[in-house]
């Protein structure tokens with residue numbers, strides 16, 4: 288695997304989930320694989336889980352880890368081609384990535400959507416420049432429009448529940464600010480690749496981009512999606528159509544215990560961080576499987592980096 292940016296980079300997603308579950312059962316079995324290998328994790332945005340679980344995954348594989356908050360500790364990066372760099376940006380992404388790839392064997396990069404320019408975000412302008420200029424494999428640690436390590440961890444979490452053909456509700460949730468579409472997009476794409484029964488509920492005008500709706504039923508009634516669901520995946524995202532906008536009054540989309548009673552003893556899922564009593568009520572969060580998802584982030588990252596170490 289030369290890059291891990293979406294489910295489309297994975298030859299056999301089910302096999303990757305199985306590999307992650309093997310690693311979960313025996314996390315240190317491949318410690319020799321990462322000897323004298325280094326991963327550099329570059330963050331352009333905040334993170335708790337991705338940062339720590341990917342470090343832990345690398346350590347489990349016997350690798351060395353470098354973590355770089357490039358916006359705070361590095362030179363301000365220029366991403367435009369052919370410009371005169373006479374402003375405040377001291378370093379071009381071309382040199383920055385070429386240099387970092389001299390120091391490590393895998394690069395991980397996190398970069399959120401700007402939510403200003405849809406074409407730019409959906410072209411994955413920043414992630415693709417990292418891929419273009421890196422001489423080593425690149426792992427997305429969440430990009431403008433996808434969060435594949437999160438989705439892989441979510442697939443692992445659903446898979447290990449043992450439910451063979453799970454019925455999954457994905458529901459939009461309220462928020463105080465416009466958030467990227469990456470987590471929702473990516474979850475839909477991975478769940479569809481597994482052939483699961485997915486119903487998405489979101490307010491009118493909040494449908495994800497058409498490319499993420501293949502194999503997905505869409506409703507604007509939350510109760511319809513939750514009805515009989517084995518899993519309820521909640522996430523807030525800003526509008527794709529009115530790009531980067533949030534609806535005004537949306538409190539009635541908060542996931543409550545009462546709404547969960549519509550499900551088939553459904554398990555509540557969220558990528559975290561989660562704003563309690565806005566996205567979901569305290570009792571929903573306290574009775575959820577969000578910590579399992581967070582734990583499985585380790586084995587998602589470990590299975591991907593193991594593949595890269597073995598096949599590059």
Ligand SMILES: NCCC[C@H](NC(=O)CCC(=O)O)C(=O)O
Pocket residue numbers: 429464466467468469470523558559560562
């Ligand atoms: N990495 C997982 C989610 C990251 C991001 N959430 C956030 O920015 C939450 C910020 C807040 O709640 O203020 C998102 O939705 O894509």
Ligand SMILES: NC(=O)OP(=O)(O)O
Pocket residue numbers: 333334335336337338429437558559560
């Ligand atoms: N779920 C997730 O990616 O969390 P962080 O933003 O804390 O890394």
